Amino acid sequence: MILGISGTPGTGKTVVGKIVAERLGVPYIDLSSLVKRKKLHSGMDKKRGSFVVSRQKLLKEFKRLKQLHEDLVVEGHFVEEVHPDTTVVLRCRPDVLEKRLKRREYPFRKIRENVLAEILDVCSVNAGSSIEIETHNRSPKEAAKLVERIWQGKKPKLRQVSYFSYLPAFLKKKHC
Ligand SMILES: Nc1ncnc2c1ncn2[C@@H]1O[C@H](COP(=O)(O)OP(=O)(O)OP(=O)(O)O)[C@@H](O)[C@H]1O
Ligand SMILES: [Mg+2]
Numbered sequence: 001m002i003l004g005i006s007g008t009p010g011t012g013k014t015v016v017g018k019i020v021a022e023r024l025g026v027p028y029i030d031l032s033s034l035v036k037r038k039k040l041h042s043g044m045d046k047k048r049g050s051f052v053v054s055r056q057k058l059l060k061e062f063k064r065l066k067q068l069h070e071d072l073v074v075e076g077h078f079v080e081e082v083h084p085d086t087t088v089v090l091r092c093r094p095d096v097l098e099k100r101l102k103r104r105e106y107p108f109r110k111i112r113e114n115v116l117a118e119i120l121d122v123c124s125v126n127a128g129s130s131i132e133i134e135t136h137n138r139s140p141k142e143a144a145k146l147v148e149r150i151w152q153g154k155k156p157k158l159r160q161v162s163y164f165s166y167l168p169a170f171l172k173k174k175h176c
Pocket of ligand 2: 013014015030
């Protein structure tokens, strides 16, 4: 099975994904690192300081990986590009996410863009997934155990996530 983990930057994909893959004994792929390492991009988005992923190159490389491994844990905020069998979306309360991203010393603009994306459910919508696990109120290990249960085909009871109530305060705030 190809298990996808999506989520806004800072929600915990890498931390949780690595624990899950280790517990399951399945290879782990971080799509952002893969794109950089294998140059699966078509240039730079200068405004954002990030690579523009080449869908074609990514799919070709992922097809190769799938031929080598039947089971994979793959994570990235654009994980839907590789069509996982099931996708879990990690979520984080916007105020907590803002603090996590500030700790990374991201530019103000990048923090705002990501916090807004989290409020607006962008990753869940893009992934077409309603399996959402919040990471602000549980440890990475607890989040990983829930992902593992989803891998096993179980349906853990999860709170329905909605951060829309954070939008008015977000729009009023001029600085993070
Ligand atoms: N329950 C949790 N699950 C995951 N991360 C958590 C949790 N609680 C706190 N954190 C912290 O949140 C941060 C998440 O960082 P991480 O690099 O895993 O995010 P990411 O989604 O992979 O971001 P990016 O898309 O930029 O790679 C870490 O500092 C981690 O310690
Ligand atoms: Mg990461």
